[in-house]
Amino acid sequence: MIAAGSRLGPYEILSAAGAGGMGEVYKARDTRLERTVAIKVLPEHLSENAELRQRFEREAKAISSLSHPHICGLYDVGEQDGAAYLVMEFLEGETLTDRLARGRLPTDQLLRFAIEIADALDKAHRQGIVHRDLKPGNIMITKSGVKLLDFGLAKLRALESPAPASSLSRLATEMTPSAPLTERGSILGTFQYMAPEQLEGKEADSRSDIFAFGAVLYEMATGQKAFSGKSQASLIASILEHDPPAISSLQPMVPPALDRVVRTCLAKDPDDRWQTAHDLEGELKWIAQMGSAAGVAAPVAARRKNRERLAWAAFAAAAILAAVLAALYIRRAPRPEAPIRASLVLPEKLFLGEMALSPDGRRLAFTMLKLGGQPGLWVRSLDAPAAQPIADADNASFPFWSPDSRFIGFFSGDGKLKRVDASGGGLLTICDAERGVGGTWNRDGTIVFGPAPTSPLFRVPAGGGRPVAVTKLDASRHETAHRYPTFLPDGRRFLYMAANLTGSSNDPANAIRIGSLDGKEDRVVVPALSNPRFASGHLLYGRERTLLAQRLDDRLQPVGDPVPIAQRVAGFGWVGFSWFTVSDTGLLAYAPIVPVPSQLLWFDRGGKPLGSVGEPAIYAGMDVSPDGRRVAVDVLDASRNTFEVWLYNSDGSGASKFGFGPGNRYGHVWSPDGTKLAFASDRKAVGFRPDIVIKALDGGVETTLLENADSNTPESWSSDGRFLSMQVIPAAGKRNNEIWVLDLAARKTIPVATRGSFAQNSRFCPDGRWMAYDSDESGRSEIYIQSFPGPGGTWQISAAGGTIPRWRGDGKELFYLSLDNKIMSVPVEAGSSFHAGTPVPLFAVHPGPGGPTGGVYDVSADGKRFLVNSVPADQGSPALSLLVHWTGLLKQ
Numbered sequence: 001m002i003a004a005g006s007r008l009g010p011y012e013i014l015s016a017a018g019a020g021g022m023g024e025v026y027k028a029r030d031t032r033l034e035r036t037v038a039i040k041v042l043p044e045h046l047s048e049n050a051e052l053r054q055r056f057e058r059e060a061k062a063i064s065s066l067s068h069p070h071i072c073g074l075y076d077v078g079e080q081d082g083a084a085y086l087v088m089e090f091l092e093g094e095t096l097t098d099r100l101a102r103g104r105l106p107t108d109q110l111l112r113f114a115i116e117i118a119d120a121l122d123k124a125h126r127q128g129i130v131h132r133d134l135k136p137g138n139i140m141i142t143k144s145g146v147k148l149l150d151f152g153l154a155k156l157r158a159l160e161s162p163a164p165a166s167s168l169s170r171l172a173t174e175m176t177p178s179a180p181l182t183e184r185g186s187i188l189g190t191f192q193y194m195a196p197e198q199l200e201g202k203e204a205d206s207r208s209d210i211f212a213f214g215a216v217l218y219e220m221a222t223g224q225k226a227f228s229g230k231s232q233a234s235l236i237a238s239i240l241e242h243d244p245p246a247i248s249s250l251q252p253m254v255p256p257a258l259d260r261v262v263r264t265c266l267a268k269d270p271d272d273r274w275q276t277a278h279d280l281e282g283e284l285k286w287i288a289q290m291g292s293a294a295g296v297a298a299p300v301a302a303r304r305k306n307r308e309r310l311a312w313a314a315f316a317a318a319a320i321l322a323a324v325l326a327a328l329y330i331r332r333a334p335r336p337e338a339p340i341r342a343s344l345v346l347p348e349k350l351f352l353g354e355m356a357l358s359p360d361g362r363r364l365a366f367t368m369l370k371l372g373g374q375p376g377l378w379v380r381s382l383d384a385p386a387a388q389p390i391a392d393a394d395n396a397s398f399p400f401w402s403p404d405s406r407f408i409g410f411f412s413g414d415g416k417l418k419r420v421d422a423s424g425g426g427l428l429t430i431c432d433a434e435r436g437v438g439g440t441w442n443r444d445g446t447i448v449f450g451p452a453p454t455s456p457l458f459r460v461p462a463g464g465g466r467p468v469a470v471t472k473l474d475a476s477r478h479e480t481a482h483r484y485p486t487f488l489p490d491g492r493r494f495l496y497m498a499a500n501l502t503g504s505s506n507d508p509a510n511a512i513r514i515g516s517l518d519g520k521e522d523r524v525v526v527p528a529l530s531n532p533r534f535a536s537g538h539l540l541y542g543r544e545r546t547l548l549a550q551r552l553d554d555r556l557q558p559v560g561d562p563v564p565i566a567q568r569v570a571g572f573g574w575v576g577f578s579w580f581t582v583s584d585t586g587l588l589a590y591a592p593i594v595p596v597p598s599q600l601l602w603f604d605r606g607g608k609p610l611g612s613v614g615e616p617a618i619y620a621g622m623d624v625s626p627d628g629r630r631v632a633v634d635v636l637d638a639s640r641n642t643f644e645v646w647l648y649n650s651d652g653s654g655a656s657k658f659g660f661g662p663g664n665r666y667g668h669v670w671s672p673d674g675t676k677l678a679f680a681s682d683r684k685a686v687g688f689r690p691d692i693v694i695k696a697l698d699g700g701v702e703t704t705l706l707e708n709a710d711s712n713t714p715e716s717w718s719s720d721g722r723f724l725s726m727q728v729i730p731a732a733g734k735r736n737n738e739i740w741v742l743d744l745a746a747r748k749t750i751p752v753a754t755r756g757s758f759a760q761n762s763r764f765c766p767d768g769r770w771m772a773y774d775s776d777e778s779g780r781s782e783i784y785i786q787s788f789p790g791p792g793g794t795w796q797i798s799a800a801g802g803t804i805p806r807w808r809g810d811g812k813e814l815f816y817l818s819l820d821n822k823i824m825s826v827p828v829e830a831g832s833s834f835h836a837g838t839p840v841p842l843f844a845v846h847p848g849p850g851g852p853t854g855g856v857y858d859v860s861a862d863g864k865r866f867l868v869n870s871v872p873a874d875q876g877s878p879a880l881s882l883l884v885h886w887t888g889l890l891k892q
Helices: 050-064 096-100 107-126 168-174 206-222 232-241 257-265 277-293 323-330 886-891
Strands: 011-020 023-030 035-042 074-080 083-089 139-142 145-148 340-344 351-357 363-369 376-381 388-394 397-401 407-412 416-421 428-432 439-441 446-449 458-461 481-487 493-499 511-516 522-526 533-535 538-543 546-552 558-566 580-582 587-590 598-604 609-617 619-624 630-637 642-649 655-658 665-670 676-681 691-696 699-706 711-717 723-729 738-743 748-753 759-764 770-775 782-787 794-796 803-807 813-817 822-830 834-836 840-844 857-859 865-870 880-884
Touching: 011 035, 050 074, 050 083, 096 139, 096 206, 107 139, 107 145, 107 206, 107 277, 206 257, 206 277, 257 277, 351 397, 351 580, 351 587, 363 397, 363 407, 376 407, 388 407, 388 416, 397 439, 407 439, 428 458, 446 481, 522 538, 522 558, 533 580, 538 558, 538 580, 546 886, 558 587, 558 880, 558 886, 598 619, 609 630, 609 642, 619 665, 619 857, 619 865, 630 665, 642 665, 665 711, 676 711, 691 711, 711 759, 723 759, 738 759, 748 759, 748 770, 748 782, 759 803, 770 803, 770 813, 782 813, 782 834, 803 857, 880 886
Parallel strands: 439 481
Antiparallel strands: 011 023, 023 035, 035 083, 074 083, 139 145, 340 880, 351 363, 363 376, 376 388, 397 407, 407 416, 416 428, 439 446, 446 458, 481 493, 493 511, 511 522, 533 538, 538 546, 546 558, 580 587, 587 880, 598 609, 598 865, 619 630, 630 642, 642 655, 665 676, 676 691, 691 699, 711 723, 723 738, 738 748, 759 770, 770 782, 782 794, 803 813, 813 822, 822 834, 822 840, 857 865
């Protein structure tokens, strides 16, 4: 220890500042330049160690070659009385270790610091310098940002040969508190943050720093170390063999894409990590720009009336399609050997539905909608600056093209299959199609289509006529649906998806099959639950959010293994539907998974903000507890692509996960006494069929209340605790959204609202005698009141459309959301008879996605505060991803 007032050359020691593996650090004054500096001293007894002395000199060389705002600068180097020292920039602040002792970093601060660290590492790595000891203790937080410290273990790749290997057994026996890793053996670095190759004594390179950075990032995001163990040996095993829990499982408010960034950093094999800090920095900047929308996450339902319907993914910001690229493509310029990637901007403030590229690759047809609105049909010429809506194509779905790329077939909301000239006009009704699920058109003028969610496929002339079945649901295979047909080049055979919607995702009935117009051919091509497409001799389909290409031979049999073409492809909406399309000319488009970030915000009756609950994240429905003290929320776990139920205090403090296990949990409903939650769980048929389960807040197991072949989601619990209203999608038939009530005492179900295509969002009146819900039986979503349990009348409450009714706690006021996103208030007299006043708007909102059950807002019992799942006013879908000459990926 050097006493205060002592001098090292021209430097006067002021006080001790700390110590590290490479020496002691002092705060000192430069008497020549009158500035405060930090001095690191290598003690005399260590200076006599040739290896450590060499490392110390190497640190001086390493730091002196670096000039970067986020790397601690080196001013001078000297020696006195046998002790060598470095003179460095003196930093005021705290180490990241000290900061993390108080908990995880806020997301914005985390990303800012992470970008600065990555930029500093990139600078060092470009000069051939590997830090080899990156850890929170070597990162200083200052007023101007972070600074990387202690390149004492840095290695100049050009000057040093690889370190000899050391066995793990030797490592485990040599490591003791008095003999840390940095002092014994050939393995250098701080143990908790060391890459597997360092633990094995192998060559450390820039990717070893990236592994350590991943461990630091994990700790910044979660407040917990990435790897742990009860002993040194178990910690080694953890680093070498195990992955840490996903960040989103510990902190669901962190942007989902950060999970992927950190997982890639922490890959065991260096070849599987980010290969440069520059690439990592770019990814972090993208996350920072996108906010909570960034990532992987699984899609979140836009507020639409059917979990299986349009807009399970709603998107954030857009990128721009290069006009020159599109023009070159349209003019059929010679294709390069490698694929070209581009982006296609979509109309602002709208959300994407289904899409189809024209066979000639010149135009894209797609559907888009506003939250709360109906989807319209749009066309975008790839050499034009903007998309154009098609007139009179309201409430459209599943567009498909004629083989000459002139006409678009689509399904309309009035239960018809129609066609329209892509340039506008010429609308023609072809036939009835109750709720179509895909169509395809051959050169002979025949259309094959799915007229309903649980029907076989039919053929019909493109000019109109009587549909004739071309497939048959096979009861022996337990098939309940044939969907998403696409013609093969011969125009006689077609691919389609078969499914058992009452089973699970791996049911043997779920397959892409080949059918024929004459019905003579019907066989499996691949077992998969996806919409198929065929191009360039390959079957394209989705599996686990990856778009695959499978080569088919002349007999249309699979050859070899499928090749991944695109990752993170949006794959929700209708069951088994991935959002991609391909042309006959080598162009492929797909929608990346970018879920909508939202925030739970409190407002008063005038729309004045009153506070928030939780950080911005991927929220879906929410439900305020009967006493108003807590909020149950559906939150997306991006690492598992599943919804989970979390509990928050209504004042925004505290958060805890409710329920554990496989599958999705959502659509929670509070018991009248607030001690239990009922919710939907698809743990027995993930992604297919939810059952209703119940669990007490004070612990215990989940108990099944209702399990059958239908999809059941709870919506409201009567005040006496006897009845539970449900949204039901029947396993067979029309698969409309219906409202039923489960009588918990009698253990039987009662139909309540089964008219129209969609009835949902049911809510019992506080006295239990009336039920409010929304239904499209009139042609658009309106609010209705019905006596319960009946018999009795039904009253329409809304005048110009509405959804999501909510009662005030005394039953004297009903709220709902108008189709232009205003909170509406209706005075109610509901005693032995029912009377409703005139709806009046309270304030406008910008609701986020409503998740599986559409609950984008809730209201306090006194009717004075509204909790709204809110997104920015300009929220809409981002750009589509385009791949020109996608077949080039097959060679890679």
